[in-house]
Amino acid sequence: MIKIDYTNAMAETIGERDGILREELLSFRHFVVETHTLIQKEKERKFYFCKLPYQDTTEIKEFAEHIRENFEYFVVIGIGGSSLGAKMLFESLTDLNYNIEKSPKFFLLENVDPEKFDSILRQIDIKKTCFNVVTKSGSTVETIANFSIILSMLKKELGDRYREHLVFTTDPEKGFLRKFGASEGIKMFGIPPKVGGRFSVLSPVGLLPAAVLGIDIDQLLAGAKKMDLVCSIEEHVEHNPAYLIALIHYITNMRRGKTISVMMPYAEKLASFVDWYRQLWAESLGKDGLGQTPVKAIGTVDQHSQIQLYRDGIRDKIITFIQVDKMNTDYSIPDELPEDIAYLTGHSLHEILNKELLGTKAALIKSKVPNITVILDEINPYNIGMLIYMYELATGFSGYLYKINPFDQPAVEEGKNFTYALMGRKGYEEKLEEFKELYREKYRIEVQ
Numbered sequence: 495m496i497k498i499d500y501t502n503a504m505a506e507t508i509g510e511r512d513g514i515l516r517e518e519l520l521s522f523r524h525f526v527v528e529t530h531t532l533i534q535k536e537k538e539r540k541f542y543f544c545k546l547p548y549q550d551t552t553e554i555k556e557f558a559e560h561i562r563e564n565f566e567y568f569v570v571i572g573i574g575g576s577s578l579g580a581k582m583l584f585e586s587l588t589d590l591n592y593n594i595e596k597s598p599k600f601f602l603l604e605n606v607d608p609e610k611f612d613s614i615l616r617q618i619d620i621k622k623t624c625f626n627v628v629t630k631s632g633s634t635v636e637t638i639a640n641f642s643i644i645l646s647m648l649k650k651e652l653g654d655r656y657r658e659h660l661v662f663t664t665d666p667e668k669g670f671l672r673k674f675g676a677s678e679g680i681k682m683f684g685i686p687p688k689v690g691g692r693f694s695v696l697s698p699v700g701l702l703p704a705a706v707l708g709i710d711i712d713q714l715l716a717g718a719k720k721m722d723l724v725c726s727i728e729e730h731v732e733h734n735p736a737y738l739i740a741l742i743h744y745i746t747n748m749r750r751g752k753t754i755s756v757m758m759p760y761a762e763k764l765a766s767f768v769d770w771y772r773q774l775w776a777e778s779l780g781k782d783g784l785g786q787t788p789v790k791a792i793g794t795v796d797q798h799s800q801i802q803l804y805r806d807g808i809r810d811k812i813i814t815f816i817q818v819d820k821m822n823t824d825y826s827i828p829d830e831l832p833e834d835i836a837y838l839t840g841h842s843l844h845e846i847l848n849k850e851l852l853g854t855k856a857a858l859i860k861s862k863v864p865n866i867t868v869i870l871d872e873i874n875p876y877n878i879g880m881l882i883y884m885y886e887l888a889t890g891f892s893g894y895l896y897k898i899n900p901f902d903q904p905a906v907e908e909g910k911n912f913t914y915a916l917m918g919r920k921g922y923e924e925k926l927e928e929f930k931e932l933y934r935e936k937y938r939i940e941v942q
């Protein structure tokens with residue numbers, strides 16, 4: 495079960511300068527109905543991610559079982575949309591001590607930081623490891639660089655049997671990895687071409703790692719299916735969770751100056767959900783000088799580092815809290831405490847967690863800072879499936895609000911082009927000249 499409480503984003507709670515008038519929300523009625531119709535038509539094209547909840551998971555589950563039976567370590571090599579989803583599912587839907595108590599142990603090779611690479615290598619036995627290389631384009635530098643090192647190590651350790659330690663998730667037809675996998679006879683899963691990386695967690699990109707980790711991926715998809723159903727029939731903004739979230743963020747951004755969207759779960763397990771949301775919101779909506787900057791905070795930890803700014807600093811934020819009503823465990827504060835702290839007696843950690851959330855919300859209301867709360871009855875695959883689908887659809891719908899294409903990311907290419915040029919890649923000679931023209935290190939300060 496998911497609830498969205500948006501009382502504290504409304505003008506009647508925090509005033510018209512920072513909050514939304516109900517009639518303002520309702521004034522989008524016609525836009526919502528028209529856009530809803532467009533989205534239903536686009537489910538075969540731009541909104542193809544909406545079809546993922548209906549896929550057959552048999553092959554994924556069978557291969558995941560093979561990995562679970564034959565390997566002690568499972569490493570995903572991927573970055574951005576090709577890793578953040580798996581990381582989010584791992585951290586939100588397995589025990590926090592998974593890698594201590596369970597198997598296969600799970601690791602992610604995302605960055606090209608050699609010390610991080612080394613630290614993972616020293617925690618695994620490559621002869622007992624299955625590597626899932628995940629890349630939609632098939633050629634992202636970090637992923638292919640990490641893969642090429644692992645490939646040479648596997649060949650050295652295992653000879654021809656190296657193929658058994660690899661599974662690729664990539665474009666079903668094109669790209670370096672698809673070509674290489676086909677020529678080497680490596681097991682591969684396809685990423686539907688119409689699904690962008692940051693919308694692909696409910697494809698084999700996220701589902702294979704999730705199944706290997708023992709997560710019930712059918713429940714995950716069932717939750718997404720439920721949210722698709724609700725959002726397919728409900729064209730009234732106050733009954734459609736995805737459109738509501740999109741509109742609240744759009745109005746507060748464009749009409750109330752809330753250019754920053756803070757997501758602050760009161761559950762450590764949801765920290766990576768925010769990383770996943772950050773890519774989705776930033777890379778989809780950050781276009782044509784528009785968009786809203788997604789910022790991560792964790793409750794209660796960041797109450798003690800960020801709330802001063804949120805309450806009394808620049809008034810440019812809307813806060814989304816995520817509240818979890820039931821956790822897998824809890825600890826009660828013991829009795830017979832010294833008088834000064836006796837008020838804690840009888841309370842529990844989870845109770846304090848959510849009371850701190852309530853207290854923080856009340857303080858933000860007093861500072862007229864708009865905030866909404868997404869409430870989960872518990873963290874489970876069904877609810878996470880609903881949450882993923884809700885935010886993906888909210889992002890797609892926001893594309894119509896901002897009149898931008900939320901499904902591409904042209905601005906990420908230029909940095910890659912300069913990188914190719916600096917690495918001496920053929921065909922990037924001119925780009926290297928442009929770099930030499932452009933880049934200076936004139937103003938510096940150095941302390942020995």
Ligand SMILES: O=P(O)(O)OC[C@H]1O[C@](O)(CO)[C@@H](O)[C@@H]1O
Nearest residue numbers: 574575576629630631634691906
């Ligand atoms: O899955 P790929 O093609 O390796 O891309 C990884 C990520 O890099 C980006 O293209 C950004 O550089 C993201 O959109 C994508 O999720």
